[in-house]
Amino acid sequence: xxxxxTLLITSSMTVMAGAALAPDLPQIQIFFADVPRxxxxxxxxxxxxxxxxxIAAPFAGTIADCxxxxxxLLVSTFCYGVGGASGLVLSSIGGLLVGRALLGLSVxxxxxxSTALIADYYHGPRRNQVMxxxxxxxxxxxxxxxxxxxxxxxxxxxxxFLIYLxxxxxxxxxxxxITEPPRSQAAPDSPDSPEPSPMPQELLATLGGIxxxxxxxxxxxxxxxxxxxxxxxxxxxxxxxxAATGIAIAALNLTSAVVATxxxxxxxxxxxxxxxxxxxxxxxxxxxxxxxxxxxxxxxxGLVIAGMTLGLNVPNLNVWLNAVAPxxxxxxxxxxxxxxxxxGQFMSPILSQPVTDIVGTAATYAWFxxxxxxxxxxxxxxxxxxxxxLKS
Numbered sequence: 001x002x003x004x005x006t007l008l009i010t011s012s013m014t015v016m017a018g019a020a021l022a023p024d025l026p027q028i029q030i031f032f033a034d035v036p037r038x039x040x041x042x043x044x045x046x047x048x049x050x051x052x053x054x055i056a057a058p059f060a061g062t063i064a065d066c067x068x069x070x071x072x073l074l075v076s077t078f079c080y081g082v083g084g085a086s087g088l089v090l091s092s093i094g095g096l097l098v099g100r101a102l103l104g105l106s107v108x109x110x111x112x113x114s115t116a117l118i119a120d121y122y123h124g125p126r127r128n129q130v131m132x133x134x135x136x137x138x139x140x141x142x143x144x145x146x147x148x149x150x151x152x153x154x155x156x157x158x159x160x161f162l163i164y165l166x167x168x169x170x171x172x173x174x175x176x177x178i179t180e181p182p183r184s185q186a187a188p189d190s191p192d193s194p195e196p197s198p199m200p201q202e203l204l205a206t207l208g209g210i211x212x213x214x215x216x217x218x219x220x221x222x223x224x225x226x227x228x229x230x231x232x233x234x235x236x237x238x239x240x241x242x243a244a245t246g247i248a249i250a251a252l253n254l255t256s257a258v259v260a261t262x263x264x265x266x267x268x269x270x271x272x273x274x275x276x277x278x279x280x281x282x283x284x285x286x287x288x289x290x291x292x293x294x295x296x297x298x299x300x301x302g303l304v305i306a307g308m309t310l311g312l313n314v315p316n317l318n319v320w321l322n323a324v325a326p327x328x329x330x331x332x333x334x335x336x337x338x339x340x341x342x343x344g345q346f347m348s349p350i351l352s353q354p355v356t357d358i359v360g361t362a363a364t365y366a367w368f369x370x371x372x373x374x375x376x377x378x379x380x381x382x383x384x385x386x387x388x389x390l391k392s
Contacts, residue, residue: 001013002177003121004130007114009170010073011134012141013080014111015253017049017103020163022225023150023246026233027157032093041093043226043349048097049104050218050345053338056108061116061335065328069113069120070180076109077171084164087384103164111338116331120181125264128319132263135315139257139307143250147257150246203324207333210321211340213276216375218344219351220283220368224303225249226349231361236296244296251300252307254291259311263319264314272320277379279312287369291362 021028026043032038083102090096115134122130142164145163184256229245254307266275286306317337325333356364 006173006177008137010110011114012138014107015138015142016145017107020317021046022249024153024160024240025229027153031157036328038246045100047346047349048100048133050342052101052104053108056105057335058329060109060112061332064112064116064331068180069117070178072109073113073174076106077167080106081167087161112335113335116257128267129264131315132260136257136260139253142253146246149244153242195262214317214340215344218341219348222345222348223352225362252303255304256310258306260315263315273379273382275312277317277376279309281376282308284369284373287365291366316353
């Protein structure tokens, strides 16, 4: 029980890396108002951990396969606490970005180690269930962190950085409750000859599809924490508090958590491709509602609908990958997934900001929603097409 709880807590830290600061962005921007292009740099603070997570994850996967999951988890969790809490003392954008970069490197190790350990410890339907619980716990954690961050941000822009100190609690739990899986199950390569097993060629095409969907899922999902605080400020003419922004983003995570708890039952009825199609379709509808929302309440409705996406896609893509990747290459396969997950986060403002500068925030949600609708329809059509081919 405590082993699973530890893995769930460390998994939730990966969501906290970016989301915990989302309600605090307007406050941070006010503090750095005199810095040239401060709006861009402040938004980058939210997503730069994603870039460094994407860089670290492939190396983390190799380390996990060759030298073990637990050592990687311990080092990464400790560094996470140091990098995340650095905002309590640093007073320059450059320094804060460096701390966020360290945070991102640490997330690469935590996400890879935690997911690989779950895949090592659990098998079959139980693995599907635990992956769903993991996604749900991550989303529930996001709810708590976002609401707490919004409340703390109203008291001072530095205070939300206190949340990252919880990493040291997770570090102690990992020491006490995590055991390294037997090498024969997790990574049969000898520690004395740390050469990883080759990746099967027939696996690469499937992994490429999973990785592409992962990137798109996060690049579009992060329109919410990156753009929504500023959109709500426009919509309410500055009347929305940081706490209200935190609650709004938390609503999306709450839906995700509820949907993720039922993933095992959904998977029993639908294919991996169909589940991802439903996920992207829900995001398309949610973004459409946000784009035309006249009030804060309607924005909340759109976020609740869009939140289904993460509850479906996160466990689905994880289970899909672990179903096709053998244990000897699982660490690297999960590392690649982590890279695409957080590269999508990092690229989100880079892809969306030029659109926002031209058409505005509301139209940005509309344009991305239209693209997601096409993607969701295409994915839902794949099982039908396969069925027709088999019948003919």
